[in-house]
Structures are given as structure tokens and as C-alpha cells.
Amino acid sequence: MSFIVKPSQLRDPAKPPTNLAARSLKNWYKNTNKQLQNYDYQLNYPPFYVPDVCYQVFHIHRYISLEQLQTIIAHIRSCRSFSIDMESDRYTHKLALIQIHTIPSQLPGIVILLELFHLPLVDTILFQQIYSLSEHINSQPYCCDCIPHIGTKETWSLQKAVRYACNQFLDKSYTKSRWKKLLDPLYSTLPSPTLNNMTCYAIYDVLAVSYLRRPVLESWDLAQLKKVTVASLLTVPLFTFGELEDISDDDINGTEQPSTLNLIHEPQIADELIIHVDDLNLLSDEPTVLPSIPTQLLLTKFVHVTRDVNELLIGIKNKHLREQYEETIPMNYFDRDDYIHAKQLLK
Structure with a gap:
């Protein structure tokens, strides 16, 4: 999803405002360079896209009904993996929007837009129900081992990760927006074009994190990523009966035969919390050997289906x-x- 930017709307880095202080001028140059880079990507790559059938969108605010909220809670309790993104308001710089994408075993997932400036009073039943959403999500183990830029001068970017891994353009035009404004189209006072663009940005920013979740955590190479479907990227993989092996006599007797296989530790991704603020590390294009399903099951002590x-x-x-x-x-x-x-x- 991308938004049309006209060349006339672009800043000219050779013509900065003359009335800015040193710090403000530095930020102006930084934002100008990001705007020009975003425009260049828009011209050269197709927009990042996830089919609408893969997710449902729910706005959470003081106007949501308890029935809708119960539907969301029931779905969240059936999931153990989530991606989370956050947006701060352009002018107040306060956290204004939390985007949560559920990663279920079967599509569709849901994208929750939690509008922090429009929540009900804290002493209401509705607020307590909204607060209960976090109890299940925050009970999941947090996983963030893939941060190789820490301690170096290297930077990382979700937009660049999508461009590199998917050869697509993730538009960041609306990063700095008035996120404290209500986004639900049933109640928002924003102009329709602005509202649609902000909503699409919020949805796709968190979907991109989930989209790259398995490739990053399982160390896929680019060839593997090109072979999979969108559904497999946005769901938690499940074992099937055909993938299960018979129990051996060694398992029954509690003995273990030495194996000639070189087992590779694979990070557990079945239950985790993935949080994105601005960026995500780039994928490696080096080939990676992953253990087969039978190899993984050698480490499993029992099977419960x-x-x-x-x-x-x-x-x-x-x-x-x-x-x-x-x-x-x-x-x-x-x-x-x-x-x-x-x-x-x-x-």
C-alpha cells in the first residue's frame, strides 16, 4: 500500500528554512532525506501488499461495544504470537496509537488499532475489558535476539528490510501524523483521504513486521522467502499427523542412541511477542541449512495433538x-x- 506523492510536495535540501535553530535545522535535513528516499523507493518498487482476506481490522476506543470486545478477546486467547507497533503524535510527541497484529494458526488474523487518546474512563467495565487484552498478550515470552546492529554504527530499517527481502515498497509517508486523532471511520472527523492514508499506514506498518517474522527468526535466505505463501508467513505453522514419527523402543526404555545428524538449534517461534518501533534488521542472502521436520522431532519428548x-x-x-x-x-x-x-x- 502506498500513497501518491507529487514532486511539488517534496522538500529541496538545497533550500532549508532560514529561521530554524541548529537542532531544528538538523531534524529538517534528516526528515528531508527520508522524504526523498521514500519517493525514490515509490518510483522504483511495487507497493507492499497483503490481501484483505488475511486480516480484519478493529478500532478500540470508548465507543466500542462489549460484544465486539468479547469477540476480540476470544480471538486473542486463541493466539500465542503477536506483532506490536506504536505511533507517537506529531505535535505532542506522546504515544497515541498501538497496533497489534495477531498471528493465529489459521487466517484471518486481526489488526487492533488501540487509540490511546480515546479510551473510556478507567473505572468503567469497558476499560477493564480493554485492559484485560494486555494480560494475555503480555504473558507470552518476549523474543528479540535478532539485533546485530547493537554496539555498532549500523542502522536498520523496516522499509529497507521489505525492499531488500520482498522487492516491494513500504510507504512511510505518514510516519509523522496527528495520531491522537480518532481513526475509526464511524466517528472520525478527519478528511476521508487523510483518514484512509493514516489507517492504511498503521495497518501495513505492523503487518510488515509479521510478514518478516518467520524469515528473520528462522534465518531464511531469499530463495526460501520467494517460495512461501502469504498465508504461511502470517500464521503459526502446525505439525500434521503425517509429519509425526512412530515412537522408538529407545524412547520407551529411556535410552538414547548417538545420532550422526548435526542438529541445529532453531529458535522457538510458537509463542512470542515481536515489537517494532521504527525498524527491523535486514535479511541475509547467505544460504542457511534448516533442520527437517523429522530432525526437529528428535528433540521432542512427546506429542500432544x-x-x-x-x-x-x-x-x-x-x-x-x-x-x-x-x-x-x-x-x-x-x-x-x-x-x-x-x-x-x-x-
Whole structure:
């Protein structure tokens, strides 16, 4: 998604304002260079795009209904991976907007635009429900190991990462905007063109983080990125029954045979929080060897596959053991109600 910028709207670095102090003049040059770079990318690359069917957008503010909020909460509780972005208001410089993208096991995900200047009073039920969103999101482990520029003079940029990895243009024209203004089209007083551009910017800025999540955390090369679908980038991969191996006698006896495989540690991405403020490191185009699914499963001690909330599947080695366990373990021992009851007893 990109916004049309006319050449007449561009600043001329050779003609700075004459009434600016030294610090303000430095910022003027910095912003001018960013504007010119953004325009150059716009001319030479197709816009970054994610199909609308991949996500739904929800505005959270004091006008949202409890029913809508419950829908969002239920979806968030089904997810364990999120990308988060933030925007500060151009004039107050205060945090005004938080964008949250859920990364579910199956599309669509949702993009939440949390409008901080338009929340309900803190002593209301609606505010408490909104606050509860953070309890689940913040309970996930935070993962940010890919920051190689720390301690160096190198810079990193989400826009450059998208250009390098996807050969697409992520427009940053609306970075400095009046983000304290209400963005929900049902209630906003902003002109329609401005509102649409700001909303699209906010959505795509956080979607770009999720889009590059797996390639960065799994150290993909560019060839791997070109082969995958958008759906696989914006979801959490799940194992299927066809990818599971039989349990060996060594696993049953508690012994382990030496392996000739060179196992590669792969970062766990099933539950994480990825936060972006302004940037993301560039991907490497060096080929990277990733472990195959069977290799990964060598490190797995057990397999637990849940097909619905009331069923638990446990793999048993042979028919004799299965019959033995069926006689000693009640069939309803692992249903949802018993699990919750047992968990409460352990507290």
C-alpha cells in the first residue's frame, strides 16, 4: 500500500528554512532525506501488499461495544504470537496509537488499532475489558535476539528490510501524523483521504513486521522467502499427523542412541511477542541449512495433538499397552472440566 506523492510536495535540501535553530535545522535535513528516499523507493518498487482476506481490522476506543470486545478477546486467547507497533503524535510527541497484529494458526488474523487518546474512563467495565487484552498478550515470552546492529554504527530499517527481502515498497509517508486523532471511520472527523492514508499506514506498518517474522527468526535466505505463501508467513505453522514419527523402543526404555545428524538449534517461534518501533534488521542472502521436520522431532519428548477443546490424544506404543491403559485410566480423565479442577487443586 502506498500513497501518491507529487514532486511539488517534496522538500529541496538545497533550500532549508532560514529561521530554524541548529537542532531544528538538523531534524529538517534528516526528515528531508527520508522524504526523498521514500519517493525514490515509490518510483522504483511495487507497493507492499497483503490481501484483505488475511486480516480484519478493529478500532478500540470508548465507543466500542462489549460484544465486539468479547469477540476480540476470544480471538486473542486463541493466539500465542503477536506483532506490536506504536505511533507517537506529531505535535505532542506522546504515544497515541498501538497496533497489534495477531498471528493465529489459521487466517484471518486481526489488526487492533488501540487509540490511546480515546479510551473510556478507567473505572468503567469497558476499560477493564480493554485492559484485560494486555494480560494475555503480555504473558507470552518476549523474543528479540535478532539485533546485530547493537554496539555498532549500523542502522536498520523496516522499509529497507521489505525492499531488500520482498522487492516491494513500504510507504512511510505518514510516519509523522496527528495520531491522537480518532481513526475509526464511524466517528472520525478527519478528511476521508487523510483518514484512509493514516489507517492504511498503521495497518501495513505492523503487518510488515509479521510478514518478516518467520524469515528473520528462522534465518531464511531469499530463495526460501520467494517460495512461501502469504498465508504461511502470517500464521503459526502446525505439525500434521503425517509429519509425526512412530515412537522408538529407545524412547520407551529411556535410552538414547548417538545420532550422526548435526542438529541445529532453531529458535522457538510458537509463542512470542515481536515489537517494532521504527525498524527491523535486514535479511541475509547467505544460504542457511534448516533442520527437517523429522530432525526437529528428535528433540521432542512427546506429542500432544488436540483436535478440539474437549479431546486429548496420547500416543501409545502397542495394542497391549493401549488395552492396559484403557482398563486403568477413566475415559473422561483428561476432559476439560477435570483438567481445570485438577489445576485448581494444585494451586
